[in-house]
Amino acid sequence: MTSLLYQILFEGLAEGIINDLRNVNSLGEIQEIVTKRYNLKQIGDGTTRNVYDLWEDRVLKLAKHPDNSVSNLQEVESYKCLGKEFAAEVYEYDSINYYWLVMEKVELITSNREYQLKLKELLGIGLGYKEIADKFPEFGFPVHGNGSDFHRMSNIFQAERYPKWHPNRTLKDLLCKNSPWFKELNNRLVKCRVFAGDLGMGNSGFRIGTGELVLLDYGFEMIEGDQSAC
């Protein structure tokens, strides 16, 4: 009973915030409403957006600068194409300026081990993360920065971008053949023109309640020629 009441109260509050946001046009006024009027708690700081806790199962993504609205626009369009199976849901958005959007809150992945176990299950080739890295050097090669796990999945999706490290596309072909999850996600990224360069632990999360692996930051456009379908 208490939790139902709590839910109704917070749902009402969240609706109130969204209504207020829809009534102003400048990013400055929007930021003021979020940080001053409602004092929402900031839970994320991205490249182009600040992320706030809206209520129990939703977050508000707010552009840091008017030009950053392109990330929200791209994410809204990508969501419509990728669908709920692979991406955190987008519920509502600023359809005029794309300064903000409301997204399903997911559980962030903080442990490599957890992420690797999930990948082992989804990749379906009976190999753990380390075994894959040992057997397929292209998986372990740190293309970006610190070469953390965060980026290694993106190396595979973008095998075409790094032909030197994927001479025969062996791992990608193997995954296309053996993992329905990989194949479907890869092909949807290509079809929906979503940039895979950042995909990995840091840009994915576990769906609350079901534990499914879903993308949470997919606001970039694919670079032509870097990704191709299975």
Ligand SMILES: Nc1ncnc2c1ncn2[C@@H]1O[C@H](COP(=O)(O)OP(=O)(O)O)[C@@H](O)[C@H]1O
């Ligand atoms: N749906 C979400 N649920 C929970 N936390 C999120 C969600 N989306 C983003 N975050 C947090 O906010 C941070 C910034 O969001 P992100 O989408 O990566 O913004 P940007 O595109 O500007 O980098 C993320 O790294 C993550 O920690």
Ligand SMILES: [Mg+2]
């Ligand atoms: Mg980000």
